[in-house]
Amino acid sequence: MLDQFNIAINGAAGRMGQRLIVLSHEDPELNLVAAIDAPGSPSIGKDVGQIAGIGDIGVVVTSALPDRVDVVIDFSTPDGAIAISQVCAERRIPLVEATTGLTESQRESVIATSQETALVIAPSMSLAVNLAMKLVAEAGRALKNLPGGVDVEIIERHHRFKEDAPSGTALKFGEVVAQEMGQTDHVHGREGRSGQRPQSEIGYHALRTGDNVGEHQIVFGMMGETLEVYVRGHTRDSYAYGALTAAKFVCKQPAGLYSMQDVLNL
Numbered sequence: 649m650l651d652q653f654n655i656a657i658n659g660a661a662g663r664m665g666q667r668l669i670v671l672s673h674e675d676p677e678l679n680l681v682a683a684i685d686a687p688g689s690p691s692i693g694k695d696v697g698q699i700a701g702i703g704d705i706g707v708v709v710t711s712a713l714p715d716r717v718d719v720v721i722d723f724s725t726p727d728g729a730i731a732i733s734q735v736c737a738e739r740r741i742p743l744v745e746a747t748t749g750l751t752e753s754q755r756e757s758v759i760a761t762s763q764e765t766a767l768v769i770a771p772s773m774s775l776a777v778n779l780a781m782k783l784v785a786e787a788g789r790a791l792k793n794l795p796g797g798v799d800v801e802i803i804e805r806h807h808r809f810k811e812d813a814p815s816g817t818a819l820k821f822g823e824v825v826a827q828e829m830g831q832t833d834h835v836h837g838r839e840g841r842s843g844q845r846p847q848s849e850i851g852y853h854a855l856r857t858g859d860n861v862g863e864h865q866i867v868f869g870m871m872g873e874t875l876e877v878y879v880r881g882h883t884r885d886s887y888a889y890g891a892l893t894a895a896k897f898v899c900k901q902p903a904g905l906y907s908m909q910d911v912l913n914l
C-alpha cells in the first residue's frame with residue numbers, strides 16, 4: 649500500500665500549474681485535492697482538468713485552500729507566493745515554493761514560513777539545472793585564482809510571456825559563482841562606452857523569444873579558451889517532475905528550509 653499525499657497546486661491554471669495538474673493526477677502517490685488560482689481569475693469554478701486539457705477530474709478551481717491538504721506547490725506570482733506561504737505557515741502545511749521574481753523582502757517573508765513548517769524553495773526544480781549548479785561551483789573553485797583572469801557571463805533564454813528578468817535561475821547561478829570566486833558587481837546588459845571589463849563583474853543577459861521553456865548558459869571566458877556550462881529545458885515537465893519530487897520529500901520533513909540539492913541528494 650502506497651503512502652498517498654493530498655496535494656494542492658497554487659497557480660493551477662497557469663502554464664506550469666496545468667502540467668502539475670496533469671502529472672499529479674497521473675501519480676498514484678498523489679491525491680490532487682485542490683487547484684488554487686488568483687481571486688477573480690476566469691478559471692475559478694471550472695474543473696481544472698478541463699483547463700489542463702485532460703477533461704473533468706472533479707477538482708474545481710478555487711481561490712482559497714480547503715482543509716485536508718498535506719502539501720502545497722506554488723507556481724504563481726510574487727503576490728500569490730506571499731499569500732499562500734502565509735496560509736501554509738498558519739496551518740503548518742509543507743510548501744514547495746517555485747515562483748521567481750520576488751523582491752528581497754518578499755523572499756524573506758516566504759522563507760519565514762520555514763519556522764512553522766517544511767519549505768523547499770528553489771528558482772528551478774529541474775534536475776539538470778540543479779546538477780549544473782554543482783558543476784558551476786566546481787568550475788568557479790578551480791578557476792578562482794587563474795593568473796590571466798576569468799570573465800563570467802550568464803545568458804538566459806525564456807519565452808516571451810515571462811515577466812521577471814533575469815530569471816531566478818540565472819541570479820542563483822550568479823550567486824553560486826560569486827560565492828566561489830568573489831565577484832561583487834552584478835551587471836545587467838551593457839551598452840555605450842562601458843569601458844574595459846573588470847574581473848569583479850558577473851554579466852547577465854536575458855533573451856525573451858517565442859515559447860522557449862528555459863535555457864541557461866554560464867560562460868567562463870579565459871585568455872585562449874572558454875568553458876561553457878549549458879542547460880536547456882525541452883519541456884516544462886522537467887520543472888514539474890522536480891516539483892512533485894520536492895512535494896513528496898517536503899511532506900516527510902520537520903519544519904525548516906530545504907533546497908533542491910537536499911531533495912535530489914546532490
Ligand SMILES: NC(=O)C1=CN([C@@H]2O[C@H](COP(=O)(O)OP(=O)(O)OC[C@H]3O[C@@H](n4cnc5c(N)ncnc54)[C@H](OP(=O)(O)O)[C@@H]3O)[C@@H](O)[C@H]2O)C=CC1
Nearest residue numbers: 659661662663664685686689724728746748771772773887
Ligand atoms: N522554480 C521552477 O522550476 C520554475 C519556476 N517558474 C516560475 O513560476 C511562476 C509561474 O510561471 P508560469 O506558470 O509560466 O506563469 P503563468 O502566468 O502561466 O501562471 C501563473 C498562474 O498564477 C495565477 N495567479 C496570479 N496571481 C495569483 C494569486 N494571487 N494566487 C494564486 N494564483 C495566482 C495566474 O492567474 P491569472 O493568469 O488569472 O493571473 C496564473 O494562472 C513564475 O514566477 C516562473 O518564473 C516557472 C517554471 C519553473
Ligand SMILES: O=C(O)C1=N[C@H](C(=O)O)C[C@H](O)C1
Nearest residue numbers: 748771772810815816817862
Ligand atoms: O518563467 C519560467 O518559465 C521559468 N522560470 C524560472 C526562472 O525564472 O528561473 C525557471 C525556469 O527557467 C522557467
